[in-house]
Amino acid sequence: MLSFMGFLQKEFYHIFRDRRTAVILFGMPLIQLLLFGFAIRNEIQDVKLGVYDKSRDAVTRAIISKFASSGYFILSREVRSEKEIEDAFSTGSITEALVFEPDFARRLQRDGRAEVQVITDGSNPNLSRIVSGYTAAVLQDFRNSSVQGSGMEAGVVAVPLMLFNPELKSVDLFVPGLMALILMLVSALMTSISITREKESGTMEVLLVSSLRPAGIIIGKVVPYFLLSFINVLTIIAVAALVFGVPCRGSLLLLLLESLLFIVTALSLGIFISSVTSSQQVAMMIALAGLLLPTILLSGFIFPVASMPLPLRMISNIIPAKWYLIIVRGIMLKGAGFSYIWKETLVLVAMSTILIVASIKKFKIRLQ
Amino acid sequence: MVKPVIFTDKLTRRFGDFIAVDELSFSVDKGEIFGFLGANGAGKTTAIRMLTGLLTPSTGAASVAGFDLYTESEKVKRNIGYMSQRFSLYDDLTVKENIRFFAGIYGLTDTAIREKSAKLLETLDLQHAANTLLRSLPLGWKQKLAFSVAILHEPKIVFLDEPTGGVDPITRRRFWDMIYEASEKGVTVFVTTHYMDEAEYCDRISIMVDGRVAALDTPEALKRQHGVESMNEVFINLARHDKTF
Numbered sequence A: 001m002l003s004f005m006g007f008l009q010k011e012f013y014h015i016f017r018d019r020r021t022a023v024i025l026f027g028m029p030l031i032q033l034l035l036f037g038f039a040i041r042n043e044i045q046d047v048k049l050g051v052y053d054k055s056r057d058a059v060t061r062a063i064i065s066k067f068a069s070s071g072y073f074i075l076s077r078e079v080r081s082e083k084e085i086e087d088a089f090s091t092g093s094i095t096e097a098l099v100f101e102p103d104f105a106r107r108l109q110r111d112g113r114a115e116v117q118v119i120t121d122g123s124n125p126n127l128s129r130i131v132s133g134y135t136a137a138v139l140q141d142f143r144n145s146s147v148q149g150s151g152m153e154a155g156v157v158a159v160p161l162m163l164f165n166p167e168l169k170s171v172d173l174f175v176p177g178l179m180a181l182i183l184m185l186v187s188a189l190m191t192s193i194s195i196t197r198e199k200e201s202g203t204m205e206v207l208l209v210s211s212l213r214p215a216g217i218i219i220g221k222v223v224p225y226f227l228l229s230f231i232n233v234l235t236i237i238a239v240a241a242l243v244f245g246v247p248c249r250g251s252l253l254l255l256l257l258e259s260l261l262f263i264v265t266a267l268s269l270g271i272f273i274s275s276v277t278s279s280q281q282v283a284m285m286i287a288l289a290g291l292l293l294p295t296i297l298l299s300g301f302i303f304p305v306a307s308m309p310l311p312l313r314m315i316s317n318i319i320p321a322k323w324y325l326i327i328v329r330g331i332m333l334k335g336a337g338f339s340y341i342w343k344e345t346l347v348l349v350a351m352s353t354i355l356i357v358a359s360i361k362k363f364k365i366r367l368q
Numbered sequence B: 001m002v003k004p005v006i007f008t009d010k011l012t013r014r015f016g017d018f019i020a021v022d023e024l025s026f027s028v029d030k031g032e033i034f035g036f037l038g039a040n041g042a043g044k045t046t047a048i049r050m051l052t053g054l055l056t057p058s059t060g061a062a063s064v065a066g067f068d069l070y071t072e073s074e075k076v077k078r079n080i081g082y083m084s085q086r087f088s089l090y091d092d093l094t095v096k097e098n099i100r101f102f103a104g105i106y107g108l109t110d111t112a113i114r115e116k117s118a119k120l121l122e123t124l125d126l127q128h129a130a131n132t133l134l135r136s137l138p139l140g141w142k143q144k145l146a147f148s149v150a151i152l153h154e155p156k157i158v159f160l161d162e163p164t165g166g167v168d169p170i171t172r173r174r175f176w177d178m179i180y181e182a183s184e185k186g187v188t189v190f191v192t193t194h195y196m197d198e199a200e201y202c203d204r205i206s207i208m209v210d211g212r213v214a215a216l217d218t219p220e221a222l223k224r225q226h227g228v229e230s231m232n233e234v235f236i237n238l239a240r241h242d243k244t245f
Helices: A002-015 A019-039 A058-069 A083-092 A104-111 A124-144 A172-200 A203-209 A214-244 A252-274 A280-297 A311-314 A322-336 A338-367 B043-051 B073-078 B094-104 B109-125 B139-149 B167-183 B196-201 B219-226 B231-243
Strands: A045-053 A071-078 A094-102 A116-120 B004-017 B016-028 B031-040 B059-064 B078-084 B157-161 B188-192 B206-209 B212-217
Touching: A002 A019, A002 A214, A002 B094, A019 A094, A019 A172, A045 A058, A045 A083, A058 A071, A058 A094, A058 A124, A083 A094, A094 A124, A094 B139, A172 A203, A172 A214, A172 A252, A172 A280, A172 A322, A203 A214, A203 B073, A203 B078, A214 A252, A214 B016, A252 A280, A252 A322, A252 A338, A311 B109, A322 A338, B004 B043, B004 B219, B016 B043, B016 B212, B031 B043, B031 B167, B043 B059, B043 B109, B073 B078, B094 B109, B094 B139, B109 B139, B139 B157, B139 B167, B157 B167, B167 B188, B196 B231, B206 B219, B206 B231, B212 B219, B212 B231, B219 B231
Parallel strands: A045 A071, A045 A094, B031 B188, B031 B206, B078 B157, B157 B188
Antiparallel strands: A094 A116, B004 B016, B004 B059, B206 B212
16 A cells, blocks of 8 residues: 555656646646637627618618627628629628518518528638528517517428527537547546556566556556546536536536546546557557547537448447537536436446456456 | 575476477576576566566476465565666656655555665765756666665565666676675575676576577586687577577
């Protein structure tokens, strides 16, 4: 026990004396969170709106002022011809154009419908999709608030409604992904490097010859990163809530427990990697290419899993982060309880078990 | 009769079809400096790994420090010290922390650690450097420290796996003074080396060729048998003889 405490102490010396390790452990999570939170946003503000109003009546003016007061649009310019719209798009002075047909108010009165054409810039599909979504929302809003009984709500209108993240705030989506990414980085990458470092420097042999047991060595290697990862989870949740107002609608305790489980999965991945290789370089390559990239690209962090081709969808199943993401999004954004996420939890438990058993097998083979 | 400190009987280790160590039989007495020589790939490392409990033998019997290698490996571990060719200390720990750590994992108590590390720093004349990171210490000092740390818990045997690699001749000579000192205190020294001049310093040496012990005697006797002047020639004779079949 005494020697084990000494071992832990040594591990913390390693971590805090190596500036790079310390930066990765504590700087990265914060920097990434702030970066993702502030810089990479899917929601758009101040959409520059060009208006070509062929009708110029009370209703079109009301709609335009609705756009102007929505907070998402600024009235950039009035346009007087179709040609002018094209020029305005080319020079970038507008991101969206609204074209009201002539006699807008009258048609609305008479036929119950009138057309407004929404033109967006298709060269940036992501942006234009979001912008037209906003536009639809504002128009819908106008329809709802306009005078009842005027026959204007005739016909079936599809009303898109975004549950759980009504403002489509991207930071809400990024935070769970970021937690997965950082835990992978800290737990899997750092442990595998720290174990292979001992192998490279020859100190592993000395440790094995000593009275420490192999299991004790591995546990001693893992415990510091377990603690630090947990601190990172707390930091991310706190910063996300305080700085970005990301809610945790479900049980915080459940979220923390599931995070602990994911840390265990990541740590066992790290141990497994270091049981396959004995070089720091190789361990780092495996961890970066084999863990971080899939965590970013295939887990649903950035690209939705549902829209991937079948082979990638199948691969995504073996990525622990995918399951953790479902869990965290469920708890934080939907307020899901354990009964909704037990399957994903079970997958993570199974993954950890398999990895640990495989590492032990591997470790034994090495010793014999 | 005094029981030998290391005793092996037909100790063998196979990796698949490849026989790395083939029926190794020898014994080493208390306080002896036993040189373990052989070309790269001759099976030295495998043998030393078996004797230190890092590797399980395939067949054969062996006891180290009076304990059976198969059934009492934990007791074996508590009675041996080990120093590998890379000195195996931590560069990012201070001298004092290194001593404390290794003393700790070899099972010394807190009070013993405090006493011994103070004494060791004094003996090595390293008090002024106790709190400097090991990284900034010259190679020779690291080597001395690694050896002292390996015998700090007063093991019966210390295994040195090419302890003098990459070190200049003067430092090597000083290192051997330390080995002699330990041997006089009754510590058995089991050392592998590539340097034939170091082989001359040993009480007895064994030369391994292709997994087998090709020769085992005192340096003088071996030189006499082969009718040559130096260990270098003995070694080349044995290695060449083997390659001719």
